[in-house]
Amino acid sequence: MAEVLSSLDALSVANEAPVHVQKLDKFGRAYATGKRKDAVARVWVRPGTGKIIVNDRPVEVYFARPVLRLIINQPFAAAAREGAYDVVCTVSGGGLSGQAGALRHGISRALTFYEPELRGPLKKGGFLTRDSRVVERKKYGRAKARRSFQFSKR
Incomplete structure (x- = not known):
């Protein structure tokens, strides 16, 4: 009987939510990768003044469109941490919009x-989910993925 009770206790422990711990490198930075379409962003975050460096350039230079900078700053706004962290990242592949999405995912x-306790608000905002939408492949016998060639009746 005691054996059954101990196995039940083990089951109840297994059903608890996993405890997330802080993961830092030897320089005190958190590293993550973000992806969107064909773009991949390698992101390092550390406490600072809110400076964001993308491919050795300030974010204002690399992402000139304000909409893209807004996308990048969304995780900080959702977590109420604007200006609390410095971000250094390298992005490659895809276009500017995909790179901004990858950077948002990585941040x-x-x-x-x-900060593992930020997982809740970021998950609720949908920032931790990888956007799986990619360009549909072109099919043979068609002009594009879905567009047919122009039809001539005569």
Whole structure:
């Protein structure tokens, strides 16, 4: 009987939510990768003044469109941490919009590695989920993925 009770206790312990711990490198930074379409962002986050460096350039230079900078700053706004962290990242692949989305995903993941208690608000905002939408492949016998060639009746 005691054996059954101990196994039941083990089951109840197994059903508890996993405890997330802080993951930092030897320099005190949190590292994460973010992806969107064909773009991949490697992100390092550390406490600072809110400076964001993308491919050795300030974010204002690399992402000139304000909409893209707004996308990048969304995780900080959702977590109420504007200006609290410095971000250094390298992005490659895809276009500017995909790179901004990848950077947003990477920043969100790195923030959860630095402060595990931020996982709730970031998850609720949908920033931790990888956006799986990618370009549909072109099919043979068609002009594009779905567009047919122009039809001529005569």
